[in-house]
Amino acid sequence: MKPGSEEYRRRAQRNVALALTLGALVVLFFVVTIVKLKSGS
Amino acid sequence: MSDLVAYDERVANLDAAAVDNTAAVVRRIDPTVSDYVALLKPRVMSLVVFTGVVGMAVAPGNLHPVLAFVALLCIAIGAGASGAINMWYDADIDAEMARTQGRPIPQGRILPGEALGFGVGLAVASVAMMGLVVNVAAAGLLALTIGFYVFVYTMWLKRRTPQNIVIGGAAGAFPPMIGWAAVTGDVSLYSILMFAIIFMWTPPHFWALALFRCGDYARVGVPMLPVVAGPRETRRQILIYSVLLVPLVVAPWGLGYAGLLYGVGTILLGAGFLGLAWRVWRDQDDTGATRGTDKPAKQLFAYSILYLFLVFALMAAERWLGLVA
Numbered sequence: 001m002k003p004g005s006e007e008y009r010r011r012a013q014r015n016v017a018l019a020l021t022l023g024a025l026v027v028l029f030f031v032v033t034i035v036k037l038k039s040g041s
Numbered sequence: 042m043s044d045l046v047a048y049d050e051r052v053a054n055l056d057a058a059a060v061d062n063t064a065a066v067v068r069r070i071d072p073t074v075s076d077y078v079a080l081l082k083p084r085v086m087s088l089v090v091f092t093g094v095v096g097m098a099v100a101p102g103n104l105h106p107v108l109a110f111v112a113l114l115c116i117a118i119g120a121g122a123s124g125a126i127n128m129w130y131d132a133d134i135d136a137e138m139a140r141t142q143g144r145p146i147p148q149g150r151i152l153p154g155e156a157l158g159f160g161v162g163l164a165v166a167s168v169a170m171m172g173l174v175v176n177v178a179a180a181g182l183l184a185l186t187i188g189f190y191v192f193v194y195t196m197w198l199k200r201r202t203p204q205n206i207v208i209g210g211a212a213g214a215f216p217p218m219i220g221w222a223a224v225t226g227d228v229s230l231y232s233i234l235m236f237a238i239i240f241m242w243t244p245p246h247f248w249a250l251a252l253f254r255c256g257d258y259a260r261v262g263v264p265m266l267p268v269v270a271g272p273r274e275t276r277r278q279i280l281i282y283s284v285l286l287v288p289l290v291v292a293p294w295g296l297g298y299a300g301l302l303y304g305v306g307t308i309l310l311g312a313g314f315l316g317l318a319w320r321v322w323r324d325q326d327d328t329g330a331t332r333g334t335d336k337p338a339k340q341l342f343a344y345s346i347l348y349l350f351l352v353f354a355l356m357a358a359e360r361w362l363g364l365v366a
Contacts, residue, residue, distance in 0.1 A: 006071070007071045010072070014073070014074055017074040028111070032174050035105050035107045035108065036174075
């Protein structure tokens with residue numbers, strides 16, 4: 001697989017999507033924790 | 042049963058081929074992000090999420106917006122996970138039907154094992170998150186929904202009985218109950234009514250589709266009603282279920298859960314549904330086949346989606362406008 005190839009581009013796209021998903025989950029869990037702590041549950 | 046064994050062997054061979062470095066034969070194209078999104082059946086997911094939102098909207102009580110978002114996310118991911126597992130199991134027949142040939146597994150973009158792992162992973166994650174963040178009742182109903190769709194509908198009923206979508210339709214009917222349970226932590230008569238509406242709506246919706254997609258289902262051996270009992274019986278069953286559906290949809294008004302807007306709206310929408318179901322019944326020759334190009338069945342299929350959307354939109358609108366307590 002060479003940089004610039006179609007396969008390379010698709011793999012990079014999947015990696016970015018996975019990173020964004022994991023980042024979003026980190027933010028979500030943080031916000032949920034704050035909400036739960038504030039509501040005392 | 043032999044078909045299932047043959048399919049299992051085929052899937053095993055596909056995975057073995059991938060391990061043997063002959064994946065090029067199996068994986069013809071490298072997958073994109075949109076292929077994984079397609080595994081989640083986003084169009085089905087949108088209706089599931091919408092009915093889940095309405096279940097939450099009409100439930101008595103309040104849920105913090107962040108927790109409500111998480112509940113909807115879990116419903117969406119759970120529905121998507123069911124879709125991915127369904128595509129893994131049905132890859133053999135998907136490859137033979139025009140409507141499903143373009144899916145990622147038949148196209149060779151995603152391996153069957155990858156779809157299974159993706160689906161199971163998301164299913165477990167969505168149920169666990171619902172249980173930890175929202176409540177156990179909603180998580181239990183979500184697990185029941187996923188299990189029902191995968192094991193009862195996909196693996197047990199779909200290839201065995203023309204009643205597949207009648208009983209299997211329960212899986213698509215659970216989301217408003219899950220939404221309701223996310224807010225209240227329990228199940229009530231109104232949430233059961235919302236379940237019953239979608240449950241009763243599913244047969245005429247899918248049989249209208251099956252009437253003009255009959256050839257596809259027959260070719261792959263899925264015993265949809267038109268394939269097994271013929272188009273005349275299918276048209277009769279569509280009419281019967283439509284007659285049962287319309288008063289059931291109006292029932293929340295009669296029982297005091299919904300207001301006048303909902304009552305009048307659903308009566309008018311129901312008249313349209315019955316009118317189209319009647320046209321589907323009339324659109325047959327001596328053998329039960331369509332007189333033309335199945336236009337009434339296509340119209341009923343399209344209208345049924347709009348109908349369900351508007352019925353649930355009316356429920357939510359009344360609550361948001363303060364027209365019901």
